[in-house]
Amino acid sequence: MNRILKKRVLTSEIKLFEVETPLIAKRALPGQFVVLRLNEEGERIPMTIVEARPEEGVILIIFQEVGKSTKQMGTMKEGDVIADVIGPLGVPSEIEKFGRVVCIGGGVGVAPVYPITKALKEMGNYVISIIGARSKDLVLLEERMRAISDELYITTDDGSYGQKGFVSDELQRLIDQGKKIDRAIAIGPVIMMKVVSEVTRPYGIKTIVSLNPIMVDGTGMCGACRVEVGGETKFTCVDGPDFDGHLVNFDLLMNRLRIYEREEKIALEEYGQGKGRNL
């Protein structure tokens, strides 16, 4: 169990694992996540289940190497075993026939938006997808997204591919063109989710965002993942991760994501010094 069956390098800093977790694969629904711990010294890291293949007993996860733990994870090889994989956690995304939905993924956020998009498509929705990245070589899952979208738009910050600009600009453009939109799903950096929610707010388009706060247990036991939604405190791991973007206090989330900024730097430096240390 918890063996990495396949590893793919998607972009310079984004990798994909197929992990053997038969029980989780059997139950996982779009929008759910796992908490994993690489080894005895490891921290507990939440990651979205990008795809579950119950027949094969595998789940797919995609991660960006940002801190020490994800960098270390990136050095793991096919055949290696992750110490713990816990899940599937969180409330599954609401999948219904809404009509015309816009699915927006920014950066590595395309990975978690993919399973929701796919489920919405299978439900019979008309799917418009917008995916964005900093530059061309960082665009994620383009082919997979294209295959399940009725319309696909790509943006890059530097204009090296697709439209130059942000996913929110593209959304605004579509709205301005008079495209009727019944619901939006946006996953990506907090600032992106915040801006997208501001774009849709004046038009009353219900916008669902998937939040990514710091977590420990992932089962509602610690409150590390608390966020404010509509003025109330919620635990993302059990009440979410999906919430109504028009009600989320994004500034608080951004602030809370900075709690361990200093420690993250220390961990990374230490790790750099011991480079080559493998799992």
Next chain:
Amino acid sequence: MAKLILKKTPMREQPPEERIHNFNEVPYGYSEEEAVAEANRCLQCKDPPCIAGCPVEIDIPGFINQIALKNFQGAIDKLKETNFLPAICGRVCPQEDQCEKYCVLGKKAESVAIGRLERFAADWEADKGKVKIPPQANPTGKKVAVVGAGPAGLTAAGELIKRGHQVTVFEALHKEGGVLVYGIPEFRLPKAIVAREVDFLRQMGVEFVASFVVGKTQTVDELLEEFDTLFLGTGAGLPWFMQIPGENLNGIYSANEYLTRVNLMKAYLFPQYDTPIVRGKRVATSGGGNVAMDSARTALRLGAEKSMIIYRRSRRELPARIEEIEHAEEEGVKFEFLTLPVAYHADKRGWVKEMECIRMRLGEPDSSGRRRPLPIEGSNFKIPVDVVVVAIGQSPNPLVPSTTPGLETGKHGNITTDVATGRTSKKAVFAGGDIATGAATVILAMGAGKIAAKAINEYLKTGKW
């Protein structure tokens, strides 16, 4: 009879100024001589009232007599007849409210140090290296699932494996022990002791499946397809907050998070371990129970210059064990009694900078018999802080009840059980410990595990619900 010695044989401890710089256990435990001396203080009452004060009715004079006779193996055997985890109970039970409260000696002098003697016997056996595996009944072919590896679940598992059933324990976290591993700190209960007890169960044949969240990985109903019956010992893991302004600022933790980071995830060894923790200089913990004491003392060990306990009643009402309060005081934890936090204020970077409090006075006794704290209008004041730990209580985690049709819960989310059997409203499902009672004690959880095990055994034999 020998001359009455008024005081308990003292237990040697790490001096406070030393121990606030490490996470090693505070008391060293009795030597053989000290244990024998203390055991000799016991009057060996014919009709011992201490036993009635023990939730699992240990034969207290019986095991103490064995220590007095220097038959330490006899002492541990006697303890283990009724108490499955004596090394743990000897350390964390509120003896002053239980056995020691009823000790006849206690009327004239200090009661016998029953807890310390219990700990001594258990440690003696562990130090000897070889722990006796109790006899087991012939396999019955029945399968029991235990959910949650806290004291309730571990006790139920031990009792059921002894009776010949096949037992699998499912635990949500990556390590077994429940509060014993994630909550209670190393300096009070070394994790090696918990690991030893879990290992003992493993040797007896209990199977442990960690990182398995019942209700998520599989539901109770799915488990019932594979198991004949199920015991829920999922504890009271949902932390309470006060719902006051600023409570989500950076630097404010629930005690569960603070202690889990430090104990289970070993944040005190960061960066050797990956999990970080904010090491505050001025740490305020709100609450007055064991959880609050543990948090405030942990803060000192993480380098706090000032660690404060903010409690809304007075010292007399503190619900923590006396030993914990005394240890906290010795270590320099500052107590602000009759004080209630009402808001938190942030610095420019969104970190907590001040805890705003209001002074309280005690009014008439409430339903708990304790005098109700009432706010004194206009007495607001601010305490500068950089880390806050909210330790005001916790309730049962709704994960299992919310995914299990037919399982009734009470008004605080606790699973409704028949106290005499641990039976729930759902056929073949038993429950006990904090999940049924709300946050209580290790020994009560163990007692509940034991009662349920007996009823489960009956149920498996007769099939009658």
